[in-house]
Amino acid sequence: MKRIKMGCTTLSIPAMALGIMRMNQKSVLEAQVAIQAAYDAGINFIDSADIYGGGKSEEIFGQAFSQMQIKREEMFIQSKTGIVPGKRYDFSKEHILHSVDEILERMQLDYLDSLVLHRPDALMDPEEVAEAFDQLQAAGKVRFFGVSNFDTAQFKLLQSCLSQRLMFNQLQFSLKHTGMIDFGMHMNMVDKPSVDRDSQFLDYARLHKVTVQAWSPFQYGMFEGTFIDNDGFPKLNQELQKLADKYEVGKNAIAAAWILRHPANIQMLVGSMNPQHIRDSAKGAKIRLTRQEWYDLYLAAGNYLP
Known part of the structure; x- marks a missing residue:
């Protein structure tokens, strides 16, 4: 598995992480199979959130991982907080501290390697968040x-306001969600792709050594479905298959390789619980697409160049 530097540190993390959003739909044994498949492929980074499955995803993970032979220190385990489902976003100190305690209990852990604030809270008080972070770290x-x-x-x-450096920003990025790079190539134009919806964060991340974590790497829209083997995207799947045949992997690996080819050292979050999909996706970290192959996929996904 390809390794990348984590944020501004010298620590290395895998270029892929296993997202456990759908783990609530699996049995403990099935969860163990998924975790082991990821670990065997070099993916020793887990990404979770307190709202996944209403907390059940973390409960299943905790039960599964506690019975496995993988040592805790061999895994990097991350969770997110800040969303109160259907009600509000909440970055209050009280909510952050309480959420972490509940996460640790569900996941049967003594500590998290990383805590991520899930979606921007309009009422965020940075100094209050800083107090929570300091207390959790201490x-x-x-x-x-x-x-x-x-x-x-x-x-x-x-x-x-923080005494710690922020290591990550999770952003949606895939062959069917390319806004972060579209506007740069459409600079000084008035067409739709020229609109900067992400405030040039990818460039900012590269300048300030922040690790971008790409979520929904095989999805189109926002959780509308996968574009892999989807009849609605024939040209893209034809190009994916062509390269899959060349590199002797599956389409997931090629879609993953496209993300990892970007020089920003992006970490991709694999959200599948299917061991075969996990293994195939992991193969993408070993593939370095040529520039032409990368652009051929970009164009096949429905994008265009000025």
Whole structure:
């Protein structure tokens, strides 16, 4: 498995992480098979969130992982907090501290390697978040911190009050969600792709050594479905198959290789619980697409160049 530097540190993490959003749909044994498949492929990074399956995903993970032979220190385990389902976003100190305690209990852990704030809270008080982070770190409950779906200004605002460096920002990025790179190639134009919806965060991340974690790497829309083997995207799947045949892998691996080819050292979150899909996706970390192959996929996905 390809390894990348984590944020501004010298620590290395795998270029892929296993997202356990759908683990609530699996038995403990099935969860163990998925975790083991990822681990065997070099993916020793777990990404979770307190809202996944209403907390059940973390419960299943905790039960499964506690019975496995993998040592805790061999895994990097991350969870997210800040969403109160159907009600609000909540970055209050009280909510953050309480959520972490519940996460640790569900996952049967003594500490998290990383805590990520899930979606921007309009009522965020950066100084209050800083107090929560300091308390969690001092108590040994969380080692590192990050955010998810933050724009550049939001990221800078929070960072300005923290004693810790933010390591991550989780952002949607895939062959069918390319906004972060579209606007740069359509600079000084008035067409739709020229609109910067992400405040140039990818460039900011490269300048300030922040690890971007790409979520929904095989999805189109927002959880509308996968574009892999989807009849609605014939040209893209034809190009994926062509390269899959060349590199002797599956389409998932090629779609993953496309993300990892970007020089920003992006970490991709694999959300599948299917061991075969996990193994095939992991193969993408070993493939370095040529520039032409990367652009051929970009164009096959429905994008165009000015």
